Amino acid sequence: MSKIQKIKGFSDLFSPESTVHTLMENLARQVFGTYGCQEVRVPILEKTELFARSIGEETDVVQKEMYTFADRKGRSLTMRPEATAGVLRAFIESGQCGAEGTTKLFACGPMFRYERPQKGRLRQFHQLDVEVLGTDAPQADAEVVLMLWTFLTKLGLKNLGLELNSLGCPECRPVFHQRLRDFLATIDHTQLCEDCKRRAQTNPLRVLDCKVPACKSLVENAPSIAESLCPGCDEHFAQVRDILDSAKLPYRLNDRLVRGLDYYQRTTFEVVSGEIGAQTAVAGGGRYDGLIKQLGGPDLPGIGFACGMERLALLYGQAQIPAPDFYLAVLDSRALNTALLLAQRMRERGFSGEVSFEARSIKAQMRQANKLGVKTCLILGQDEMEKGQIVVKDMATGVQKNIGQDDLEQALGFRKP
CATH class of the missing domain: 3.30.930.10 (Bira Bifunctional Protein; Domain 2)
Known part of the structure; x- marks a missing residue:
């Protein structure tokens, strides 16, 4: 189809x-x-x-x-x-x-x-x-x-x-319209575009608005409305x-x-x-x-x-679209629900970010984080889940550390209103 x-x-x-x-x-x-x-x-x-x-x-x-x-x-x-x-x-x-x-x-x-x-x-x-x-x-x-x-x-x-x-x-304006009609009567109408031939009879002011070069040239010496x-x-x-x-x-x-x-x-x-x-x-x-x-x-x-x-x-030109505050990478399918709820908590605090809906390789998810342009990537696997922790990675320096999930807002480095 x-x-x-x-x-x-x-x-x-x-x-x-x-x-x-x-x-x-x-x-x-x-x-x-x-x-x-x-x-x-x-x-x-x-x-x-x-x-x-x-x-x-x-x-x-x-x-x-x-x-x-x-x-x-x-x-x-x-x-x-x-x-x-x-x-x-x-x-x-x-x-x-x-x-x-x-x-x-x-x-x-x-x-x-x-x-x-x-x-x-x-x-x-x-x-x-x-x-x-x-x-x-x-x-x-x-x-x-x-x-x-x-x-x-x-x-x-x-x-x-x-x-x-x-x-x-x-x-x-009627005074000017008459002056304009008198002027248009003196020019060669065969040189006008089809629209202006009609306008010259029905609405002469529109002839001045024509963008066709030949018509613009023909009305160069038309009277000015300022004089009327x-x-x-x-x-x-x-x-x-x-x-x-x-x-x-x-x-x-x-x-x-x-x-x-x-x-x-x-x-x-x-x-x-x-x-x-x-x-x-x-x-x-x-x-x-x-x-x-x-x-x-x-x-x-x-x-x-x-x-x-x-x-x-x-x-x-092109607008500069603000990058999300975080990307939350999920390495174990058992952590998917927890990751989603953590991301929701961050959004309710005013942060913007995305979370993976499936467990994929760390390499694939780092590519996604780079594509989004985030400053911080959060990583959650089964290990972190069991300890109540999460990995916070600075995408600019590559430095990462484990923190408690309750400290996540502070770890992002700033607070949203």
Whole structure:
């Protein structure tokens, strides 16, 4: 019978890769918690309408990338392609949107997009996500950017760049859209990719987001959205930049940064790296005032970001997995039960370690101890059993001694809390 293999674009994570993901999640909880974020867990599966209404019908995500299917009752369901829409749906449905003040939420988990798999971009990928809801203050925008940068810095990542832009608001963006349409009417549309030919008519802002070199070249002289910002958006963006300048956080203004989803407005940002191939963005986000209302909630503003964990892992490298404190080798089958109970006692005291489930040669078990990288190997045979003793071997020096089993904790050389 042939073996069953995993689906293309999906991956199995064993240690050390899984350890890197756990480390990132734990650090995220710690850092985001210092900013007042509370963790929320939302379903992987949502009604398709949620993403069509939030992300936008004309986006590549909705048009080509979502895993969508009908359930047994014919309802259209989608595996989440991003986190924000689901978090906001939960925020609205729970009634928390009626509370006063600002709500800060953090989520993590797998997302799904049907794209061509490549380095750092799989069809199942994982994200860390933060949403700050209920305030349109520029200080909130700056705090969100600083929160993201603090997390990445504490993760130890180097050579990152921050890109910043403002996409305007419903008042001033239509003006820019018209200027952009007028510009696009002057270029040779036959040179555009098929997607951009469609976008030029339905959603011209997406043309600026295209990664195809020919399209990027054609829009090099397109108008800048900065020239179309209304006074309110201009002042809002100026305050965000002023705070980041005061915090000495370097950034680059990028008037082509529009992100890939329709719900963004005003402040948008990305953290990029040149060390992971073609997919340079490792994190990004922006403001989405109006989205909560669009999803059936009150007219509350919001801003957030997401980090792609696979891309962060490429930059982070291999995690250093702590070695167990001990390995307990068993030389006589009559000592197996005693060895297991001794190991359990050590674990209850806070030590980590493994114990052999079968009596094997000392040579084979020393190989296992070396493979695990333990500092101490404990050896139990029938002789030690009868005397109530155990052999403690220092794996670095090779020195070993017999001690009483009751003195085992002290013999390991340190105490666990």
